[in-house]
Amino acid sequence: MKEDKYHLNDPTWCRGCGIYGLFAALKQAAVSLQIPPEQVVIVTGIGCHGRLNNYFNSYGFHGLHGRALPVATGIRLSNSSLTVLAVSGDGDAYSIGIGHFIHACRRNVNITCIVVNNRVYGLTQGQTSPTSQKGYVSVSSPFGSKEMPLDGPLLAIISGATFVARGFSGDPKHLTSLITKGITHNGFSLIEVLSPCVTHNKINNTKWFKENVVYMDDSTHYRAEDRTTALEALMDKSKIPIGLLYRKEQPSFDDLSLPSDRPIGLLELDVDAKKLKALMEDFE
Numbered sequence: 239m240k241e242d243k244y245h246l247n248d249p250t251w252c253r254g255c256g257i258y259g260l261f262a263a264l265k266q267a268a269v270s271l272q273i274p275p276e277q278v279v280i281v282t283g284i285g286c287h288g289r290l291n292n293y294f295n296s297y298g299f300h301g302l303h304g305r306a307l308p309v310a311t312g313i314r315l316s317n318s319s320l321t322v323l324a325v326s327g328d329g330d331a332y333s334i335g336i337g338h339f340i341h342a343c344r345r346n347v348n349i350t351c352i353v354v355n356n357r358v359y360g361l362t363q364g365q366t367s368p369t370s371q372k373g374y375v376s377v378s379s380p381f382g383s384k385e386m387p388l389d390g391p392l393l394a395i396i397s398g399a400t401f402v403a404r405g406f407s408g409d410p411k412h413l414t415s416l417i418t419k420g421i422t423h424n425g426f427s428l429i430e431v432l433s434p435c436v437t438h439n440k441i442n443n444t445k446w447f448k449e450n451v452v453y454m455d456d457s458t459h460y461r462a463e464d465r466t467t468a469l470e471a472l473m474d475k476s477k478i479p480i481g482l483l484y485r486k487e488q489p490s491f492d493d494l495s496l497p498s499d500r501p502i503g504l505l506e507l508d509v510d511a512k513k514l515k516a517l518m519e520d521f522e
């Protein structure tokens with residue numbers, strides 16, 4: 239009988255899926271920063287990307303579609319000693335989760351948001367997503383998408399994010415350096431990852447991304463501290479800028495709101511049982 243080589247913890251993403259590149263980069267970033275696994279929490283949304291925390295040796299939470307950011311925010315605010323990452327898809331973050339995304343950008347809690355952008359809904363079999371290009375033909379837009387695609391990094395900068403980067407799963411080394419910088423940034427960091435869906439998106443494949451990305455890190459004129467420069471680069475749709483796109487130092491929500499001595503999850507809350515009971519009764 240043929241030996242079954244599949245192990246329960248082996249990733250089940252399609253062969254060639256871009257998420258493998260992100261997975262490798264994320265592991266490399268955690269190793270290079272020497273963060274102990276028990277100090278890391280990865281919160282995921284629903285989609286192919288959502289399986290990532292199943293395979294990562296850390297704490298994880300696979301939540302509801304579009305809700306990775308509020309959960310990650312809650313975890314970080316209740317225990318600020320943890321490294322908290324929210325991993326979403328382009329549908330998860332920019333469609334159903336768009337409200338949470340905008341508020342996370344402006345709130346500036348010290349968490350890292352990674353958006354796996356394959357320009358399609360992968361898990362549900364290839365429907366058009368908010369980042370699918372105009373004219374994109376899929377089961378949900380059989381005559382071609384009539385909508386303008388949304389640019390997550392551009393929206394993030396306008397919404398007040400203090401660290402915005404874009405990487406490519408086909409260049410895990412570059413992506414590792416962006417994730418490392420994002421995790422060490424004090425405040426909210428967004429790293430959008432261009433990630434081919436080899437099964438459903440036959441247009442934006444690895445070759446297409448390679449031909450269309452431009453590394454901003456290579457430009458001597460590019461200054462990631464200059465918001466106008468970043469916005470101009472992102473509004474020029476002739477190429478897809480990748481690299482560290484924008485960074486601003488400013489106190490995080492955590493700096494401004496949390497007690498410095500210990501995580502609020504560990505604070506002793508002096509609950510007055512009588513008052514609590516009366517309050518509960520009010521709601522009955």
Ligand SMILES: Cc1ncc(C[n+]2csc(CCOP(=O)(O)OP(=O)(O)O)c2C)c(N)n1
Nearest residue numbers: 284285286287303327328329330359360361
């Ligand atoms: C509230 C709710 N609405 C819709 C769905 C169905 N659904 C599951 S995953 C998904 C989209 C996944 O696309 P994306 O977030 O881009 O992730 P990918 O699979 O491409 O990684 C949708 C619409 C759901 N699970 N929950």
Ligand code: SF4
Nearest residue numbers: 252255286360435436
């Ligand atoms: S359907 Fe697409 S995104 Fe999902 S695992 Fe397969 S290649 Fe990756």
